[in-house]
Amino acid sequence: MTPETANPHRFGWRLTPARWAVAILALAAIALSVWQLEAERAGITIERVPGTGTTPATVYRLKDAPPAPVVLVLHGFAGSRPLMQASSLMLARAGYAAVAFDFEGHGRNPVPMSGDLASPEGTALLLMAETRRVTDAALAQPWADGRLAVLGHSMGSYIAVRQAPEDDRIAATVGIAASDDGVTANEPRNLLVVNGAWEGRLVADARSALQMADPAAELGQTVGDPAEGTGRRALLAPHVEHVGVIYAPTTLREARAWLDATFGRSSDGPVPQMGGWIVLLLAGIVALGWPLARLRDRTHAPRPVPLSRRRFLVAAALPALAVPLMLAPFETRFLPVLVADYLAVHFALYGALVLALLAWWGEVRWPGRAEAWRILVLAALVAFYGIGIFGLAMDRYVTSFYPIPVRGLIIAAMAAGTIPFMLSDALMVEGGRAPLWRSLTARGAFLVSLGLAVALDFERLFFLLIILPIVLVFFLLFGMMGGWVGRATARPAGAGLGLGLFLAWALGVTFPMFQAV
Structure with a gap:
């Protein structure tokens, strides 16, 4: 034949x-990997946030938990909600209501990005408006207690840094893989920057964001008091780059501690170990x-x-x-x-x-x-x-x-x-x-x-x-x-x-x- x-x-x-x-x-x-990753999701309610229009948004929170502060979770360029799961699950286990959404043009959002990508006042303003719409919808839910913070990665941190001074409801900002673009000596208030030690230029940006508030401060120090709204801290997560920093235990622990200090809460226990x-x-x-x-x-x-x-x-x-x-x-x-x-x-x-x-x-x-x-x-x-x-x-x-x-x-x-x-x-x-x-x-x-x-x-x-x-x-x-x-x-x-x-x-x-x- x-x-x-x-x-x-x-x-x-x-x-x-x-x-x-x-x-x-x-x-x-x-x-083994699937078993471990699913274990991180156990006990967490993951459901759609209503009222966000065409923007797909998801809340991560503990089952049957009382109303809690909302933390907006903003992904980076070419990312989507699942990329930020480690942060969302960490926040949910700490008792927060983590609201992640797909920016226009990303993930399952059917609306394309628009505006002028080359101008800080172009596309960014449209993404900020989308962030505000999601914020309004999230704070209207019964699981929200009215308090608000924002955590962003890369492009998401760029939007977060600009959104916080425009929205006085935002009590704290966490920038992951963040630049110092848009940061001033006083804004945004209660700013935490966590960049990867292998991120090149962003290493200097982390130091710059801190030293705008105190020229003598060094990475790893806290300037001001988060409980008073004057806190600022910047540090490097060891042995990680632009994507690995999302999953780094240092990033997750520091973000949790910063938000706890802002809202007068106390959280402990391990953070999600998802990257490996x-x-x-x-x-x-x-x-x-x-x-x-x-x-x-x-x-x-x-x-x-x-x-x-x-x-x-x-x-x-x-x-x-x-x-x-x-x-x-x-x-x-x-x-x-x-x-x-x-x-x-x-x-x-x-x-x-x-x-x-x-x-x-x-x-x-x-x-x-x-x-x-x-x-x-x-x-x-x-x-x-x-x-x-x-x-x-x-x-x-x-x-x-x-x-x-x-x-x-x-x-x-x-x-x-x-x-x-x-x-x-x-x-x-x-x-x-x-x-x-x-x-x-x-x-x-x-x-x-x-x-x-x-x-x-x-x-x-x-x-x-x-x-x-x-x-x-x-x-x-x-x-x-x-x-x-x-x-x-x-x-x-x-x-x-x-x-x-x-x-x-x-x-x-x-x-x-x-x-x-």
């Missing part, structure tokens, strides 16, 4: 002892992909023929240089999302050029019907694992991953670019069989290409710099998983198509929606 006439549904699972061991350890890591468990959970899901890659079609597919060194280098270098230059003169704004439209076109043209070169050299051939079916089945399995399994963990514990309907168009547009790109990438690295230097060269060339695009039009494409780390992590984690599938099945096209769809989904739900006015 030939591959073209074999039953396309004949699958088997062939595991070596090493793969069995990895499967067992990965499943144990997943189960989230990492273990996601690592377990990725690691499980190695043994699962052996769930394979029993029919044989020929191993891809490696490109010659010269052809490989041409296929890696030519699109990397040509695509940014070809797109530089053209306007690519056709989606209500920051730079996603450019990125989709960049992906599409880059992949098309590589595929065109491979076809010209006779390196790719259209498969027969049976083989095409096997490739599509494999692609569906890869996409399901990324979106359905990895995505489920992301959506519950990290950040919103399942989109509202309006984002379907964004995902479709991204897929038109990511699918040809990831297909070309899979063929370039021979389904994971190519030497490591080839994988590094092919994927590094694409990152260089995006960097060149930003350099050619920095003002318009600046936000691509935020996406670069996401693409790099995708290559490191899911490029590796694609290699496992490609080596196990000898069908790189299936892995490439599946990963292309997953990448489109991940980018489509991450990009903030933006509509210029």
Whole structure:
């Protein structure tokens, strides 16, 4: 029986002892992580806040607790409510009513961001108005006692620092990964700044925010008295960066103590330990992909023929240089999302050029019907694992991953670019069989290409710099998983198509929606 006439549904699972061991350890890591993360939510009421209009808002509070101070929890740029769960759960366990919401353009908020992103008085004013609407709705609930504080991360801290002087109901402000922009010697009152020790410029900003109130103060000292509304404190959470600082125990303990000092309350007990468990959970899901890659079609597919060194280098270098230059003169704004439209076109043209070169050299051939079916089945399995399994963990514990309907168009547009790109990438690295230097060269060339695009039009494409780390992590984690599938099945096209769809989904739900006015 030939591959073209074999039953396309004949699958088997062939595991070596090493793969069995990895499967067992990965499943144990997943189960233990989920158990620990769910334990952090036990006893906490998590429900929708009514009266917030189109803004999705959630309150975290102890079950059957008496009315308590409300703490608004503001996420950062490209974040959403789940990203701030550690803070929300910590506040709820301390007896506060933590109200987290998705800013316009983020998470499950259907309203795009708007205004002038380049002006502090542009988009920020609109986000401040949204914050006030959520504040009004939260303070009107029976679980609110009328007192109010705000805790924000990154962009959220930027909004919080500006909101507090405008709303005299706010008794304290906690800025996580905060800059000193907008901070004065007296405003906002009762300000706590906690930045990561690995955050570069923000280390100096933490010191500056403190020393505006007292030039002689050092990080870790408290100036003034939080009980009197004159407190200010700034410190660094050790061994963490811009995202890790959200989960750092130092951050959570300091925020709780600061709010307790402000409101005359006393809280104790451990703070949520979520960061490490989230990492273990996601690592377990990725690691499980190695043994699962052996769930394979029993029919044989020929191993891809490696490109010659010269052809490989041409296929890696030519699109990397040509695509940014070809797109530089053209306007690519056709989606209500920051730079996603450019990125989709960049992906599409880059992949098309590589595929065109491979076809010209006779390196790719259209498969027969049976083989095409096997490739599509494999692609569906890869996409399901990324979106359905990895995505489920992301959506519950990290950040919103399942989109509202309006984002379907964004995902479709991204897929038109990511699918040809990831297909070309899979063929370039021979389904994971190519030497490591080839994988590094092919994927590094694409990152260089995006960097060149930003350099050619920095003002318009600046936000691509935020996406670069996401693409790099995708290559490191899911490029590796694609290699496992490609080596196990000898069908790189299936892995490439599946990963292309997953990448489109991940980018489509991450990009903030933006509509210029």
